[in-house]
Amino acid sequence: MADPQPHRYKHPHPAVAVDLVIFTLLNGQLQLLLIERGIEPYRGAWALPGGFMRIDEDLVAAAQRELVEETGIGEAYLEQVGAFGQPKRDPRERVVSVAYFAILPAHKVALAAGSDAKAVAWHPYSELPELAFDHASIVAAAKAKLAEKVNRTTVALEFLPPEFTLTELQQVFETIRGETLDKRNFRKWAGTLSYIKATGRLRRGGQHRPAALFKPAVKGAMPIPTASLEWTTVATEKSSASEAAAKAQYRRGFEDAVSAINKAFADSSKGVLRALASR
Amino acid sequence: MADPQPHRYKHPHPAVAVDLVIFTLLNGQLQLLLIERGIEPYRGAWALPGGFMRIDEDLVAAAQRELVEETGIGEAYLEQVGAFGQPKRDPRERVVSVAYFAILPAHKVALAAGSDAKAVAWHPYSELPELAFDHASIVAAAKAKLAEKVNRTTVALEFLPPEFTLTELQQVFETIRGETLDKRNFRKWAGTLSYIKATGRLRRGGQHRPAALFKPAVKGAMPIPTASLEWTTVATEKSSASEAAAKAQYRRGFEDAVSAINKAFADSSKGVLRALASR
DNA sequence: CCAAAAGTGTTCAATCTACACCCATGG
DNA sequence: CCATGGGTGTAGATTGAACACTTTTGG
Numbered sequence: 001m002a003d004p005q006p007h008r009y010k011h012p013h014p015a016v017a018v019d020l021v022i023f024t025l026l027n028g029q030l031q032l033l034l035i036e037r038g039i040e041p042y043r044g045a046w047a048l049p050g051g052f053m054r055i056d057e058d059l060v061a062a063a064q065r066e067l068v069e070e071t072g073i074g075e076a077y078l079e080q081v082g083a084f085g086q087p088k089r090d091p092r093e094r095v096v097s098v099a100y101f102a103i104l105p106a107h108k109v110a111l112a113a114g115s116d117a118k119a120v121a122w123h124p125y126s127e128l129p130e131l132a133f134d135h136a137s138i139v140a141a142a143k144a145k146l147a148e149k150v151n152r153t154t155v156a157l158e159f160l161p162p163e164f165t166l167t168e169l170q171q172v173f174e175t176i177r178g179e180t181l182d183k184r185n186f187r188k189w190a191g192t193l194s195y196i197k198a199t200g201r202l203r204r205g206g207q208h209r210p211a212a213l214f215k216p217a218v219k220g221a222m223p224i225p226t227a228s229l230e231w232t233t234v235a236t237e238k239s240s241a242s243e244a245a246a247k248a249q250y251r252r253g254f255e256d257a258v259s260a261i262n263k264a265f266a267d268s269s270k271g272v273l274r275a276l277a278s279r
Numbered sequence: 280m281a282d283p284q285p286h287r288y289k290h291p292h293p294a295v296a297v298d299l300v301i302f303t304l305l306n307g308q309l310q311l312l313l314i315e316r317g318i319e320p321y322r323g324a325w326a327l328p329g330g331f332m333r334i335d336e337d338l339v340a341a342a343q344r345e346l347v348e349e350t351g352i353g354e355a356y357l358e359q360v361g362a363f364g365q366p367k368r369d370p371r372e373r374v375v376s377v378a379y380f381a382i383l384p385a386h387k388v389a390l391a392a393g394s395d396a397k398a399v400a401w402h403p404y405s406e407l408p409e410l411a412f413d414h415a416s417i418v419a420a421a422k423a424k425l426a427e428k429v430n431r432t433t434v435a436l437e438f439l440p441p442e443f444t445l446t447e448l449q450q451v452f453e454t455i456r457g458e459t460l461d462k463r464n465f466r467k468w469a470g471t472l473s474y475i476k477a478t479g480r481l482r483r484g485g486q487h488r489p490a491a492l493f494k495p496a497v498k499g500a501m502p503i504p505t506a507s508l509e510w511t512t513v514a515t516e517k518s519s520a521s522e523a524a525a526k527a528q529y530r531r532g533f534e535d536a537v538s539a540i541n542k543a544f545a546d547s548s549k550g551v552l553r554a555l556a557s558r
Numbered sequence: 559c560c561a562a563a564a565g566t567g568t569t570c571a572a573t574c575t576a577c578a579c580c581c582a583t584g585g
Numbered sequence: 586c587c588a589t590g591g592g593t594g595t596a597g598a599t600t601g602a603a604c605a606c607t608t609t610t611g612g
Binding site for chain 2: 574575576577578581582583584585
Binding site: 004005006007008009010011012013014015016052053055056057058059080082083084085086087094096098 | 283284285286287288289290291292293294295331332334335336337338359361362363364365366373375377
């Protein structure tokens with residue numbers, strides 16, 4: 001009863017943790033949520049939010065639970081990045097970590113910051129501090145993953161509020177791809193997308209012409225292939241038929257060298273968007 | 280000492296297993312290696328080869344070890360598919376499984392079969408039996424992964440011997456993509472690939488014109504992006520500079536519904552090869 | 559009337575796709 | 586000489602990429 005270590009196994013078992021790479025777009029920059037560690041090891045270093053999987057909990061449920069704990073937000077795009085399991089990645093105990101990446105839309109980010117007593121902060125992806133454990137590798141893999149998917153699925157919408165302008169959509173692509181896109185080509189291409197549609201409403205903002213508002217054409221957060229109308233239709237049917245399975249999973253990248261290759265890879269792929277890059 | 284369960288933890292720990300989806304091309308079909316289970320649960324069912332990760336062993340090392348144990352082959356392309364961790368996926372104990380897929384070249388497959396006392400057999404992907412556990416999901420995810428990568432990296436070469444003809448290369452693409460390709464377009468495209476080069480030698484086989492032989496242009500098994508020469512060059516430099524990190528990792532697909540979407544996805548992506556499909 | 563972002567078309571280049579016949583060999 | 590797979594080019598369609606000015610609003 002009072003045994004401090006009541007769980008016994010014939011063979012040694014590793015711990016299984018879930019780490020989250022939570023992306024958002026803030027101030028025109030791709031940012032991610034980090035936690036300052038209050039305990040050893042790596043006390044004072046920044047780390048990805050995460051925690052141990054419970055023994056009766058699905059991996060993705062653990063990721064979702066962590067997301068809620070850190071941000072207060074339960075509805076967000078969540079996708080597996082992969083498993084990271086080098087023996088010495090955690091000096092205390094053998095830990096296999098399954099990384100997920102999440103996307104928070106900018107308009108919900110206010111809620112997310114400071115929901116907890118711990119030191120939690122958004123950091124621009126381009127100016128990350130040194131990270132604890134192997135979290136730099138995880139982040140690199142998640143970013144590669146994100147960059148690839150944004151061109152070929154609807155995940156860009158996950159960064160945006162329910163109504164958005166084409167300029168905002170363009171900024172999502174520009175920020176994640178890290179390059180500027182030609183406005184006319186972008187809008188021409190956006191016009192072919194079946195996953196957004198005009199609301200007919202306008203947003204009147206600053207001292208300039210009001211912008212037409214768009215919204216996702218499909219309800220639900222399931223990111224779907226972009227390219228052609230047929231496929232989009234197929235995917236849509238499927239996704240409504242299997243709402244419960246709606247966590248697409250994905251994994252790419254490993255160490256810095258490999259993720260550099262992966263970056264080249266993503267860029268060189270004939271993504272739907274490649275046409276849009278301007279000089 | 281005689282404690283049958285000497286490993287104790289404060290919190291319950293899952294077991295971590297590694298499962299392998301071992302692909303090859305045999306008789307013009309994509310096939311994968313399955314093991315007939317001799318013990319409960321799922322006794323008599325076919326399952327993916329796999330086993331538990333050792334406590335001091337890297338995940339990928341565990342995968343490699345399993346690969347050698349099952350096939351006797353240590354050198355093969357190996358890539359992470361992702362982590363599968365539903366609570367009830369193994370009825371005995373909580374098991375989180377990290378799946379890898381491997382590619383064996385046809386000319387080594389003879390070695391692979393029957394290397395063990397267990398019932399081991401190649402099964403065509405198109406006629407798989409019922410699989411134990413959630414292995415059907417794992418296989419679907421691995422296949423989606425494979426189909427996507429074959430269009431955008433050099434993994435096709437992993438199916439082939441060190442020297443091969445363009446027809447053989449075309450068959451790899453056709454088999455994995457599940458469609459026939461136009462010979463002239465394929466060869467035109469293959470001519471632009473920087474990752475293969477002609478050996479100058481010929482293979483004289485049946486009663487027909489001899490075929491020119493090609494070989495991989497880059498040594499080492501690291502699969503690299505295809506699209507443009509620049510990127511290929513970059514990737515090549517990187518890959519030789521980081522031989523140790525040469526296990527690219529990747530994960531996509533989850534359950535049948537999602538992997539169906541993923542299939543649509545892969546097909547709809549403007550892959551390098553799309554031009555080659557004939558009616 | 560001025561600043562600021564929204565919005566809009568055309569042209570040229572590159573790649574995609576479809577399609578049919580001759581070639582070299584072994585038997 | 587014939588059966589078999591190896592090998593080759595071209596034209597039309599589609600998509601990619603570059604490029605600059607007008608419109609509408611708020612202040």
